[in-house]
Amino acid sequence: MGHSQADKAATRERVLRITSRRIRTDGVSRPGVAELMREAGLTHGGFYKHFDSRDDLIAQAATFALAEGTAKMERSAYKNDQDARAGLIDAYLAKQHRDGPATGCALVTLGAAAGRGDQQFKEAYENQVRTYLDLIASLDDDTEDSQAEAMLTLSAMVGAVLMSRAVADKHFSDQLLETVNDLLARHRSRSASA
Template identity: 35%
Template structure:
């Protein structure tokens, strides 16, 4: 029987994490059984348990990897607010809204993660903290604490807005949610109060 090297084992594990991540984000964690998950990766149940102790172990690993990949993308952007502005346009787009499987893990899984075991929630906590720090580095203009607060606000706004845009059945309302969220996000990036229709009428 052929024995595979560590590179093959790592590649198999990575494939499992990637396919499971897409499945979780499209069908939900609870809606994805092990049989489907291993079939997506082209594995057998026996191979699955050679990499993960349980489905919960897989979930925690997927959450960690999904956030790690997202943080890496943000960290790879050229330093500065211009990169954040470009990121906002991509994140709050109809294309991202319509691609749960390939999109942000927070927007797709946050409600379920809150009901997961401590290991998964800890994986998410570590990843969310890293994501906030990555955003804050782009927003930092000399006040690190303020940059972190703005990053938390921006991250929260992005995730919640995308969830709402996906949840509503009214496509016009969904588009309005993305547009309004984009304006508010730009205000956070610029460190200013967003103009409202009431403000504009009173000028």
């Protein structure tokens, strides 16, 4: 790859990274092309060197945002040597995750948009859900129910973070995260002993 091609790829990735953060905080309909390009240190005219349209940018940024979470989930899981699933749940249901939507899990912030989105957006969202389910299931010793347990765990985590960001009362928000974390741990220990 030549120097200009490498620069173009780096610029494109910078725009995608900025846009992926913005759509996680502001939604997919908010940021305008001129605003995003300015934030990336580029002119509006340079936009079309990298993307066909705003919709193309948003779709690619959503895919980028969704995929970015996989490495974070894996790192979170393997921070706890004793119980990888507990490590993942603790990190996901942390106040820092709740308070950092720009770099947090895109399943939380982009779910509604994916539901209203085109087929490409829905497929990117579904692929990420499936990736997370496979990761969570792989952390379980019990292979018979691991996929169902992964669905329950992921649904509870995504829902808890979504609601904890949406409520006004900070104490109640904290309580949502803590309660879901505790209940997932209890459910897991009951399932393991059964």
